Amino acid sequence: MTKTARRTDNRDRILKAACALFLKQGFNGTSTREIADKAGVSLGNIYNHFSTKEDLFVSLLKEYEADYFNHDQPLARTLAMTRFPENLEAIGEASKEVVERFSDYILLTYVDVVEFDAKHIGKLFQNMRERYSAVLKANGTGPLREGVDPAGALMMVVWGYFNYFIMEKLFKVQNHYGMKDADVVKLFARVYRRGIEPDKK
Amino acid sequence: MTKTARRTDNRDRILKAACALFLKQGFNGTSTREIADKAGVSLGNIYNHFSTKEDLFVSLLKEYEADYFNHDQPLARTLAMTRFPENLEAIGEASKEVVERFSDYILLTYVDVVEFDAKHIGKLFQNMRERYSAVLKANGTGPLREGVDPAGALMMVVWGYFNYFIMEKLFKVQNHYGMKDADVVKLFARVYRRGIEPDKK
DNA sequence: CCTGAATGAACGAGCGTTCGTTCGTATAGT
DNA sequence: ACTATACGAACGAACGCTCGTTCATTCAGG
Numbered sequence: 001m002t003k004t005a006r007r008t009d010n011r012d013r014i015l016k017a018a019c020a021l022f023l024k025q026g027f028n029g030t031s032t033r034e035i036a037d038k039a040g041v042s043l044g045n046i047y048n049h050f051s052t053k054e055d056l057f058v059s060l061l062k063e064y065e066a067d068y069f070n071h072d073q074p075l076a077r078t079l080a081m082t083r084f085p086e087n088l089e090a091i092g093e094a095s096k097e098v099v100e101r102f103s104d105y106i107l108l109t110y111v112d113v114v115e116f117d118a119k120h121i122g123k124l125f126q127n128m129r130e131r132y133s134a135v136l137k138a139n140g141t142g143p144l145r146e147g148v149d150p151a152g153a154l155m156m157v158v159w160g161y162f163n164y165f166i167m168e169k170l171f172k173v174q175n176h177y178g179m180k181d182a183d184v185v186k187l188f189a190r191v192y193r194r195g196i197e198p199d200k201k
Numbered sequence: 202m203t204k205t206a207r208r209t210d211n212r213d214r215i216l217k218a219a220c221a222l223f224l225k226q227g228f229n230g231t232s233t234r235e236i237a238d239k240a241g242v243s244l245g246n247i248y249n250h251f252s253t254k255e256d257l258f259v260s261l262l263k264e265y266e267a268d269y270f271n272h273d274q275p276l277a278r279t280l281a282m283t284r285f286p287e288n289l290e291a292i293g294e295a296s297k298e299v300v301e302r303f304s305d306y307i308l309l310t311y312v313d314v315v316e317f318d319a320k321h322i323g324k325l326f327q328n329m330r331e332r333y334s335a336v337l338k339a340n341g342t343g344p345l346r347e348g349v350d351p352a353g354a355l356m357m358v359v360w361g362y363f364n365y366f367i368m369e370k371l372f373k374v375q376n377h378y379g380m381k382d383a384d385v386v387k388l389f390a391r392v393y394r395r396g397i398e399p400d401k402k
Numbered sequence: 403c404c405t406g407a408a409t410g411a412a413c414g415a416g417c418g419t420t421c422g423t424t425c426g427t428a429t430a431g432t
Numbered sequence: 433a434c435t436a437t438a439c440g441a442a443c444g445a446a447c448g449c450t451c452g453t454t455c456a457t458t459c460a461g462g
Binding site (some may be wrong): 024027028029085088107110111113114115117121125126128130144145146147148149151152153155156157159160163164167170171172173177178179184187188191192193194195197198199200 | 314319331343349374392395397
Binding site for chain 3 (some may be wrong): 433434435436437438439440441442443444445446447448449450451452453454455456457458459460461462
């Protein structure tokens with residue numbers, strides 16, 4: 001193994017170890033010594049890659065963020081390939097995949113919220129409406145009930161699913177709705193599509 | 202002021218100061234000295250009221266939890282006084298009130314999740330379905346679309362609203378849907394009631 | 403040889419917790 | 433009513449430890 005290859009390998013191991021520890025015990029609950037131990041590098045070596053512990057945390061967030069906003073992710077693909085609101089079940093399944101694939105990132109944003117007062121993730125929710133509007137503009141929509149705001153409805157659906165799966169990950173409760181994930185996706189889709197009340201006669 | 206009255210007053214001030222600090226910088230980011238300073242008591246006095254810093258945190262959680270599960274709260278009252286699913290807007294407004302009134306508690310549960318691996322709040326989501334089923338059983342429901350699970354639909358509605366308002370509190374983003382809270386409540390209610398798609402002809 | 407990645411002892415600050423002490427107040431004895 | 437006594441709430445210096453960070457030194461690769 002070449003010298004520079006080992007260097008980047010060390011950097012990756014530091015990031016991975018720090019991530020696992022931050023997720024389990026938070027930022028201030030994790031010491032640099034723990035990180036070094038878990039990564040299998042010396043204490044001082046951390047500072048050859050990151051200027052401070054906080055810088056290490058921020059780098060972690062940035063790497064995930066880049067991944068997350070890359071368009072090769074299940075939800076973006078689903079939204080691009082199918083049409084709202086015919087794709088409600090597909091959005092549900094894609095949301096589950098996204099939460100599973102990015103659960104570490106999502107949990108890290110909660111670490112930022114709790115320990116840094118959300119200092120590093122400000123732009124995550126900025127212009128959310130514009131981003132969803134752009135998706136709809138690019139793909140068009142199927143027929144909507146009159147008076148229903150399309151972008152609002154899309155955000156409602158996506159974040160309804162997101163939050164359900166995030167709850168399971170965050171609070172480590174399985175089946176907090178008392179049914180299988182697949183059935184929750186179906187229930188949500190049914191309600192989002194036609195509502196809870198029966199059709200008027 | 203009597204001796205014991207001053208004692209309990211000190212205890213309250215410690216709890217309040219600790220709460221404010223935990224919310225801003227987390228548990229491990231807050232030192233006992235900061236708490237004592239903010240509360241206006243001596244460092245050692247904290248330990249006349251709480252055996253450890255963690256005990257102080259847990260006491261805080263327990264006091265809020267008792268409050269939260271007391272039935273004199275807006276959402277419980279709304280669910281008892283109106284009938285599902287005719288009360289969708291009322292549930293939305295009550296959810297907003299609950300999140301506002303208990304935002305400190307809710308944020309503290311996130312502190313527990315991030316820094317204690319959700320150790321102290323296990324039972325919060327346990328038997329959630331049973332609790333919501335009991336509400337429906339006590340009050341009955343209006344007519345529902347066939348195939349829609351009543352308890353599931355109620356949880357979906359309540360937690361849809363909850364999560365919307367929690368997002369605003371947690372991530373300190375206002376109007377992340379790009380509309381006023383009241384309009385979000387209306388949009389959600391409209392969709393929950395009759396769905397996103399138009400009626401079939 | 404150099405270069406620079408890697409090391410880990412060392413540093414000073416700050417941590418949670420303890421405990422000997424003080425002192426205002428409630429209680430008991432006269 | 434007054435004093436003597438006991439109580440326990442409050443204090444804050446001190447303790448042992450761990451923290452994030454630094455840096456002189458080592459040593460393998462180019």
